[in-house]
Amino acid sequence: MSLSTVTTRILAGIPLRDALLEQARDVVRELAQPVRLCIVQVGNHAASNVYIRNKQAACARVGIIAEVVHIHEGQGEQALHATLKALAVESDVTAILVQTPLPRGWDVQAALDLVPALKDVDGLSRASAEMRKDDAAQALLPATPLGVMRLMEALQISPHGTSVAIIGKGMVVGAPLRDMLQRAGAQVIAIDKDTPQPARLTRDCDVIVAAAGAPGLVTAEWVKPGATVIDVGLTRQDGKLLGDVARMDVECIAGALTPVPGGVGPMTVASLITNICDAACLQLGRSRTVWKVDANA
Numbered sequence: 001m002s003l004s005t006v007t008t009r010i011l012a013g014i015p016l017r018d019a020l021l022e023q024a025r026d027v028v029r030e031l032a033q034p035v036r037l038c039i040v041q042v043g044n045h046a047a048s049n050v051y052i053r054n055k056q057a058a059c060a061r062v063g064i065i066a067e068v069v070h071i072h073e074g075q076g077e078q079a080l081h082a083t084l085k086a087l088a089v090e091s092d093v094t095a096i097l098v099q100t101p102l103p104r105g106w107d108v109q110a111a112l113d114l115v116p117a118l119k120d121v122d123g124l125s126r127a128s129a130e131m132r133k134d135d136a137a138q139a140l141l142p143a144t145p146l147g148v149m150r151l152m153e154a155l156q157i158s159p160h161g162t163s164v165a166i167i168g169k170g171m172v173v174g175a176p177l178r179d180m181l182q183r184a185g186a187q188v189i190a191i192d193k194d195t196p197q198p199a200r201l202t203r204d205c206d207v208i209v210a211a212a213g214a215p216g217l218v219t220a221e222w223v224k225p226g227a228t229v230i231d232v233g234l235t236r237q238d239g240k241l242l243g244d245v246a247r248m249d250v251e252c253i254a255g256a257l258t259p260v261p262g263g264v265g266p267m268t269v270a271s272l273i274t275n276i277c278d279a280a281c282l283q284l285g286r287s288r289t290v291w292k293v294d295a296n297a
Contacts, residue, residue: 006225009155009256013147016154016293017058017266020274025062027277027289034094035280036065037121038087041099042080042106043073047236048099055097058269064094064276073103080106084114094283095121095276100172109171118282121275124171132179138282140275145177147267148209148230149184154295155228155256157207160185165202167191167218167244168211173232177209198222210244218245226255232264 028035037059039052052068059066069087071079080102087093096115102108109126117127123142131139141149152159159181166181168174169192181188189205191198193212199222202208210218211232223229233244243260250257258264278288 006253006255008251008254010251011151011155011256011258011263011295013151013258013263013266013270016150016295017270020150020270020291020293021058021061023289023291024064024270024273024277027281028063031280031284034065034092035063035276036067036093037095037097037276038067038069038093039097039099040069040071040080040083040087042071042102045099045101048101052099054269055272058273059276062273062277064273077106077111080111081114084111088114088116088119093119094280095119097122097272118279121272121279123176123275129176129179132176132183135183137288140278141180141271142172142176143271143275144173144211144232144264144268145180146271146275147264148173148177148232149180150267150271150291150293151230151258151264152207152228153293157228161187162207163187163189163205164207164209165189165191165205166209166211167198167202168213168232170211173209173211177211212244214244215242216244216246218250220246220249220253223250223253225253227253228256229254230258230264231260234260234265 056066069083071083087096096119098111100108112125115125117131120128120140123140128140164181164186166174166178169190178188178190189201202222203224207228209230213233213235215235229245229250231243231245235242241261274291281288
């Protein structure tokens, strides 16, 4: 197969994240009352500890109080459920986040569903999903899919009429992103490990979102020249963080490409922070902030 060569724009998420955090700091200052995030963690998962520190650092930058509630695995699921139910009714808790993964065999969705929709800044409870289906003004969007949408916005890509291939159908990224893009008018193709000849499908798409957790899966043969490739995958191998996209292979084919690390990850953190700010405003009966994303600013 002959592939055209194009100049690929590398779209880093860090400058966009920083701009969103500046806006969030202004929102928190204007609220003039404490904004508090409670992160509920079971056990001591090493990768989770890193993610939690990143979230705490971002919260500190904008003036949000971020606390971690630790639960020992030996305490069992009932301890987790009791903790979430208690936090749900605490008036001074703005936002609740269940840090995954949970121990093997624990019901993740059952835990997520104990978080009230207006405090569900991960946007992963069934109540939050129903609110999004109803286009409720108070619905909070899952942070990583929201980060992907904002990367598209930064590139001035309107979802309406755009063909998008999403590789991966997981509950955290693939499934909610598909729903969000379809509601915005995109033509979405959902791909997973059982999809035959996936590269034939992705080659016709304007945007490819890789969220399979399979390092190097997307090569040049998967990409239409000039297409935008957003790499959500993040796998640690031999001390390195790898994305789902074979960057060196795709870089001269794609019109725009997000790096790993430094692409979607920072936008996920920024979107979590904006969700916390939106939750605080909604709980106070205020309007949500219109967040500005501009890759050229």
